[in-house]
Amino acid sequence: MKRKIVFIMNPISGTTSKVGIPELIDRTLDKEKFDYEIYMTERPGHASEIAIEAKNAGVDIVVAVGGDGTVNEVARSIVHSHTALGIIPCGSGNGLARHLMIPMNLRKAIEIINVCEIHALDFGIVCGHPFFCTCGMGFDAFVSQKFAEAGKRGPITYVQKVLEEGVRYKPETYELQDENGTNRYKAFLISCANASQYGNNAYIAPQASMRDGLMDVIIMEPFDILEAPQISIDMFNKTLDKSSKIKTFKCKKLHIHRKSPGVIHYDGDPVMAGEDVDIEIQEKGIYMIVNPDANKRLRRPNVLQSAAADLFNEINVVRSDISKQGRHIIALSKVLQRKLNL
Template identity: 60%
Template sequence: MTDKKLKIAFIVNPISGTGNKEKIPGLIEQILDKNLFDYSISFTERSGHAAEMASQFAQQGYDICAAVGGDGTVNEVARSLIDTDTALAIIPCGSGNGLARHLCLPLETKSAINIINSAQIERFDYGIINGLPFFCTCGMGFDAFISLKFAEAGKRGPITYVENVLKEGLKYKPETYTVEDESGTHHYKAFLIACANAAQYGNNAYIAPGASMKDGLMDVIIMEPFDVIDAPKIAMDLFAKTLSSNSRIKTFQARKIHIHRSKPGAIHFDGDPIMTDADIDVAMKPLGIKIVVNPDMPEDEAQPNPILNAFSDFFNNINNVRDDIVRGGHRIQALNKLMLRKLSRL
């Protein structure tokens, strides 16, 4: 190892995600290996500021930029580091923490700083949707619709997300898509189409349990239309990492795809929604970003998942009143409220 210290910039979003960031500079000072690093700490002041600062640090030859915040902050910093020699580090402080969870990075701040001290860096794939970089997932249809609702909600966390899914899911009208990939052209009526570089959205919601960030491929997930009986089982499979076995789900892998839909609408990239036209291009960029990794990279172990447990109770109640629902009963609204009460106590 060279005697020259590594230069690292910490970019802190003080209002992103959850929790107070006031103690983080002190923890960095306390835990960061000063024999290995020269460091600076900067705070964002507006949307897009993290991307601007990360770009400047990369141009100045910094070895690492650490994103301190939620998934939006991570995406901003990461997209300024693609195809550069500056590596991304993550101190996750968000409500979802999708990329950090996929990479088995600790969610506790002190442990995340200790991971940075290892200075172990590897290359990973990233994706582009209509010119916008993403690192975990992008999508359209209900996927993007809920991202818009989530962004408008004013508060974060899994409860807000699930609440929007329950309120809007059964009213959402599927769309028709034409999908072109290396194998040809296919037509789908779909509730959503998601393209995954990483395994999950965040909050341990696994849209593509087998996805790899090093194979140069995206996992494409097509969710077919479903009814009220199917909805809780799909939700359970999402959190139980068994979505690929659901009969309403079709999956394939591709390096790039072109999607045409009947009209313009929303897409999302790592949960950030944007309106775009009817044509959508998604492509993978192999090994185009450097990321500080957990040197131990533990296998993803089964851990208690309170959201999954809440869905499990919900699913069991749905089965108990299946006949009522089929006959047009209104027990579904009561069950929605039951699950949200359970989630509010998590």
């Protein structure tokens, strides 16, 4: 029996046209395995409506065709159900797709759907909002708000906002309570990660896993403008957890108290929240289509030839990202330093 798939496409996510995607799906999807329909979203929240209808109709797979916002909207509508999430990444960050090693090449992403390897993975909840990559507060959320207001997408816009706003942002003091007790921190930002990155290969939690039933909590201590470029480069180099400005631990549930209400974010979407913020992980709460090759790499770390090839590819990707992002980070930092007479 064929599986039923519903593709939910956000025509305005990301920075590229999606005009040719329906034809690409028709040409690439294995029609001996699947019957499919494609729906275009028309307004905020429409992706969620379509996903809920598909889930209630017993559709096997719902595929989010868009960026992290579309992915979150679709995914949160099918948690704790037998309907699986697929992703064709078309956004500006594509954090969840990158963590799952879903190819950025659209044809290859559809081929991953054809293989249809489905796993039960974790997701998080912050103040009642499901998230699948990260949630956070402090500068983390402040920049998400500024980024959402910027209109222009992409990694350079994000880095620009980090450097521009970082000069003026004042760290706060937070009280964190988990299963092991309560601690107070003065922090530039606090991020709770179910997956490893924000998007654009910016790894806030390089060791995070969607399979361990735990979130990685990242506490970034205050730093000055001269340290900002190195912290940003560490993020793209998967070495942020080695920075002296970072404290990190894992937990299943976390309660955070702060002095006043403010903005938080979930998967990059900013929202206002109160002084008290509760975050928890829902273990194996959502089914997702994963990259089977990435899976094999995790299961067979001693296959040296495969590991070496994967490592070589990863080094090339990281080298390219660092080269591109680092040049812009350092250039922007120098401009800010001159303006501040540093």
